[in-house]
Amino acid sequence: MWSMIKNEWRLLIRNRVLLGVSVGFIGLLVLTIYLGNEESKEQSERYEKAKAHMCEQWESIKEMNPHGAAHYGTYVFKPNNSLSSLDEGVNNITGNVLRVEGHVQNEIVHSEASQSQVVSKFGKLKGSLILQYTVPLLLIFLAFQSISGEKQSGRLKLLLMQGTKPSKLIFSKALSVWLLGNLLLLITILAYALFIGSDMNSEIFTRTAFLALSYSLYYFVLTALTIYFSIRWSNSNVSLTTMLGIWIVWTIFLPNIIMSSVENWHKLPSREEFKTAMDDDRSQGLDGHNPEDERSKELEEQTLKKYGVDSVSQLPINFDGIVMQADEEYGNKVWDKHFGDLRKVLTKQKQSYQLGGIINPFISLQNMSMGFAGNDNLHHQEFLVQVEKYRRVFIKRLNDEHAYGGSKSGEWGWKADNAFFKSVEDFVYKPTPFAKVVSNYVMDLVLLLLWVLIACILLILGTKKMRVL
Amino acid sequence: MIKIENAVKSFKGQKAIENLTLEISQGEIFGLLGANGAGKSTTINMLLGFLSPDSGVVQIDHKNCSKDSKEVRKHIGYIPENVNLYPYLSGIENLDYFSRLAGLKYAKSELKDFLSSCGLQEEAHKKKVSTYSKGMRQKVGIAIAYAKKAKVYLLDEPASGLDPMASNELSQLLKKLASEGAAIVMASHDIFRVREVCHRIGILKQGKLLKEINSEDVSANELETLYLDFMKN
Amino acid sequence: MKYRDLFLYEWKHFIRSPFKIIALVLFVVAGVYGLNKGASLHEQHEREIEKIEKRASEDRQKVIDDYFITGELNPEDRPWIDYGTPFWSIWFSYVHHFKNPSPAMVYSIGQSEQFGFYKRVTFWASPYDADLAEEIANPERLQTGTLDFSFTILFLLPLVLLVLLYNLKSWESEQGFMQLILVQMPSKNIWLASRVSFYIFLLVATILALLLVGTALTPVFEHSPEAFTQMLFFCIAYLLFWAALYFIFLSGSKTVLGNTLKMSTAYLLFAFIIPASVHQVLSTQYPPNMMTDFIDVRDRQQELYNQPDSLFQAKLNELYPEILVSSVYKDSTKRGAARNRSAASLVNELKKSSLLLIEEEFEKKNAFIEGTFWFSPVSYFQNRFNTISGTHFDDYQTYRNDVQTLIDKQIRTMVLDTWNNKKIDRSGYEKYIQELEKL
Incomplete structure (x- = not known):
């Protein structure tokens, strides 16, 4: 079989058009990764600058009332991920700036997509764009006449007369085209590794390896299917048009339609509904800024009892800070409920969409590609959760300072000093380890493997049903 | 009607036609005999205007075949060696389509007459061409040329794939066309058919016209002997 | 005559090609689906606006009932509020500004x-x-994109045209009867153009037909009839662009494979690679704005508050000499x-x-994109x-500008009425609402 593969490759190399196209693809992929890496560097620079600017602003607060500082808040920016040059995922759509402040869990805003008119409906020139949309077309063009062409030219008869086993012939044809896909994949990964240089670590390596695996499996499915149609149809043009039809349905039609349907099955609330529901729930709780609030009074009684005093003025602490934190904790429950519900719907949507992989392996590939690159919605949500956790720690720190930092109740003019503000920790994003998220993509991987199995079965069936004439 | 004078045609330095001179008048059938690569198809393609001679004159009805190719083609009926047609159209539809391309619109009955007179059985007229044999396709091709009512007919191995009966029908048709005033050039390997149909026969070898013979002057066997002699030497 | 016949005969070629029919049917299905998507988003926006307007109207009525009718202008639980002052009266005017969806959204959700x-x-x-926001x-759905009508036109129309045209002439050449055709009809290009024009038609x-279906889904003809004609014009222009491009390939092509390869490459290039490359370069040259200039306002605001009253007053007087x-x-x-x-x-x-x-940077980005239109059709x-x-960026920018105009107007009214010590009653409150909603 190896000699047959070698022969196929020789034919590929000797065909000037195919060789030119392959070299063109290699050039394009390397250029893509290079540009992606440049963009990553540029964005990281801008991110670091913005982050440092915010940090400087915070640390330069000479003195401020801690609760005033909670309103002043800070901003968290979404960091860039070096794997974005392979697959940017949802990063262009999601916002970049998240305000961290007291009393409210904000949403991330100011996405890149909202900062200009539309340029590309399929995103930027990333490795994923080439590997998902164009390389499969190349493989189809390479494979569609591998058997029907031999049949049309009469070579198939000759080959079989020479004693070549049909199965050997078919699998070597499939493997030779698939290997070319893998070669392009390998070049992409190597170029990526070369450009990121010392940033490569075991986490990125694992993610990249899985990403490459998902593409490799998809390429096998596509190649095998093309060869199957090449066996079934006596006319190679029919096998080409069939595969082009499949490419259109898989890559352009179905992802759109399935995703839209999934959003209809598991509906997300409108912004107004979401906000109103949160406001309603929030209004049931304690209002930290309203001393007339009944729940505030209840808390006051409990605190007085705890400290064994009769009035707020006798408390050794600042009761206002306690109220603010209680207000915050109630708010947190509300945010957890509503944002949690939102995340649940998004998770259901994702799971349903993943099932789309049953009829469309491209969906599994896309899911895995952006997931393994750490740029899908799951990773984005994980980032938002980390920011919210930080917000809670951040605000608690300020409220605690307000309550226990040395001021008395009602002393709104009391200010914490610069040393305190400097001591408040900055947000540090800890990218989700691959091992923690890999379970989310098991379904995609299983479905893609199932497609590989189907493709193999089709090839075997094709071998049995192959007609020489 | 057809005039070729000192025509030379080379491909990548290799001469395909060398100083070819020929004249074919109205009502005459001229047969071009020659082995593969002798220059028969090149001659036909020059007459069709698909190839221009490097030097010399190639004319039909006093018009330059390469410069006035569009005008010249209006008066040419052409039958290629392999007639490939639209497989999803019937024989009659193919004839109608190609006739319309030539600006001719025939009634269905006329189209049927053309096909029948070219030997295609009536039950096949409405069948898709994809079900036709090579010979049947060839008959439709002949009908296409016939329906054009051209002044000149260029036939490149027209009998290839035809059964003896159909081949005979073609011969009769060509004679009929010639009697109506058409000038016909038929390139072929089939010595006997050429002898039977053509008025004059030219033997081509490596682009040179070695001999011109009146078919009345030779029997089929003599022509074969003559042809083989030329080929061997 | 002959060209018309040719054109009409193409119908026979078309209906005998199941693959082409399937492609056209799929295109129509996608088009109708896309129109429905657009119409449903249009309806959703309208519904949402209606809901917010209703809610605002209820809130205003509550203010009137609870405070202006009773005359209790200071709520008991929030004594610092005084509905009789321009500040609080305007604050509780619940003025909203909406970007009302155009019925033409049925064609593009943009x-x-x-x-x-x-x-x-x-x-x-x-x-x-x-x-x-x-x-x-x-976000994954947004990233995948919505299959609206414009998507159908932009990305599926060239594909459907590719399927309809891919084998014209190249198939005849491959099968070896191009010569026969040329003998019958001397002009290859007229023969090809007649056939291509059938598919264009x-x-x-x-x-x-699809655009008309759109008019049945949203009141395009009633509200923006020019959108219909413009849409038709640009769709035809877009179709002609692809048809011309494919025609060049068809005219020179000799094999179906070669032709399909060229057409597919052109499709990938124009639909994917070029726009994606422009996007990539744009993003490298103008990375997303982190809005730090806007964020910095809070510090500058603090500096403003810390200024002496006289300076603060002088700035106010400069802004509003009244x-x-x-x-x-x-x-x-x-x-x-x-x-x-x-x-x-x-x-x-x-x-x-x-x-x-910030907006200057957005403008630069847009200018950059517009500078690429000549090679990124x-x-x-x-x-x-x-x-x-x-639904273009500029429409949203205009909307943002309108919001800013209303903010300016609201502030101006509040400031001047406050300085003129205006007392607000129910009619004053209602007048505010009327006035401040108007651009």
């Missing part, structure tokens, strides 16, 4: 899912507030409170000046469709 379309206008508001949606008819002749200004004991109430106006100016820089047409349907 960037409508990247921007908000309703905004409560207050004197602390800004058109870049988080509450003017887009509707909640699954077929697709124009299909597009026209203050100098107001009744409150004449009474120095009342100036302090009015000054505090007017702080929003100076903060608003700070925000506006910071936004100038898909992006050009995409943005044309968005403009027609009122």
